[in-house]
Amino acid sequence: MDLTTTYMGIKLRNPFVPSASPLSQRLDDLRRLEDAGAGAVVMFSIFEEQIHHDMEALDHLLSAGAESYAEARSYFPDIGEYQVGPTQYLDLIHQARQSLSIPVIGSLNGVSHEGWITYAKQIEEAGAHALELNVYYIATDPAKSGVEVEQLYLDVISAVTATVRIPVAVKIGPFFSSIPHMARQVEQAGARGLVMFNRFYQPDFDLDEMEVRSDLQLSTAWEMRLPLRWIAILFGRVNLSLAATTGVHSGLDAAKLILAGADVVQVCSALLRNGIGHLRTMIQELEAWMTSKDYDSVGQMRGAMSQRAVANPAAFERANYIRILEEYKAKYALG
Ligand SMILES: Cc1cc2nc3c(=O)[nH]c(=O)nc-3n(C[C@H](O)[C@H](O)[C@H](O)COP(=O)(O)O)c2cc1C
Structure with a gap:
């Protein structure tokens, strides 16, 4: 059975890719994902806000004179081994590259195109094979048109693709007036892959405390119908690798998305809920289904x-x- 697939020009042993999540926070878990059969892995995102914080902290330290050193030291107790999120993130990518044989995809999450974009270069230098860009933008300003919102995405994508040589995938949400047109613009801005769809976390109200409550709900398999439709529509219409995310819970969900036209299927909630070993089960389910339908390769299935x-x-x-x-x-x- 040939499960290989090509994602943004990178050959993967199979289309199952654990998506950005806490599953990639520890090297041990990354190794377990590889052992369970992952074709590649997307690292959890580093956020524009974290990078800004890092830069500001560094500025503060560098500009601190002798007297303020003590104050800075109390603010950053581990000043001797100055390390905040972004530095550790690069280290983890570096370590993952050294100890895994599957491709490692870095993930950046931001909305502006200033200041933090050079961090994409550092992710590349740390050894990432590719970069996923998650533009998590919630449009709340009635004065801002859809075209302006799209331009915000395109500016970030153009700035990143002009900065790195590794392929860049863009993870988008489903809230665009024309997803095919947005996809084409993403392609023209230099991206090589489109990841559909980012799952926006919806706030709820706590009626006892009269507060807005933000809790994280894992997805259900039913939700894969949204990427299923749009991947089926986009297949053959854009020159982008297509990655499905949201609601991929079984090997059969993966089969459907590949038939729709996905090059890879990203998995998150199913692994958080059932454990990393579930990935192996999903791969076996896909293989069993392919055998039952006389498919020899994922390539034959794609877009069918x-x-x-x-x-x-x-x-x-x-x-x-x-x-x-x-x-x-x-x-x-x-x-
Ligand atoms: C706990 C948790 C953390 C996540 N962290 C990230 C992240 O850092 N960056 C990102 O792009 N997506 C993140 N996601 C979104 C997932 O990568 C994925 O796109 C989404 O959960 C839908 O896929 P699923 O149905 O397989 O869970 C996270 C999801 C969960 C549940």
Whole structure:
């Protein structure tokens, strides 16, 4: 069975890629992900805000005169071994590169295009094979148009792709008026891959405390239908590697997304919930399904059920919505 796939020009032994999450925080877990069969691994994100903090801290230290040294020292107790997030992050990438044989993908999360972009270069220098850029932007300003919001993404992408030589994937959310047009612009800004979709965490209200509550809910398998549709639509329409994220919980979910046109499937909630060993089960499930359908390779499967390939392309569009509502109404009328 040939499970190999190519992601942004990088050959992977299979399409299963643990996505950015705390699973990549420790070298031990990274090794376990590799042992469980991961085709590559995306590191957890380093945030623009963390990098800014690092820079400000460094500025503060460098500009501190003799008298303020003591004060700075009390502020940063480990001043002797000055290390905050971003430095450790680069170290971890470096160590991961040395001890893993699968590709390591760094992850940067930011919205502006100033100051912190050079950090992308440092991720490259630390040995990352590729970089994933997560632009987690929530548009709240009524004065800002969709075009302006998109431009914000494109500015960040252009600045990063102009800075590094390694391939850059962009992780986007589903909230664009035209995902295909956005995807094309992402491609034109120099990205090589598109990761769909970032899962925005939705706030809730605590009615006892009368507070906004932010808790983290892991995904359910049903949620993979959103990337399924858009990967099926984008397959063959853009020159980008396509990665699916959100709701990939089993080998069968992976099979569907590859049939839609995904080059890789990213997995997070399923591993946080079931443990890293679940990755091996997912790979076995995909293989078993491929055997049952006489597929010899992932390459043969890819895009076989994309919008362009299926007998009923309208299944992905408005016409299908009308049909399923009519069917439901008819069933409901019958009681
Ligand atoms: C605890 C946790 C931490 C995450 N951290 C990151 C992160 O640092 N960067 C990122 O791009 N996505 C992050 N994500 C999002 C995941 O990579 C993934 O895209 C999302 O959870 C949807 O996939 P899933 O359904 O397989 O969980 C995180 C998700 C979880 C649950």
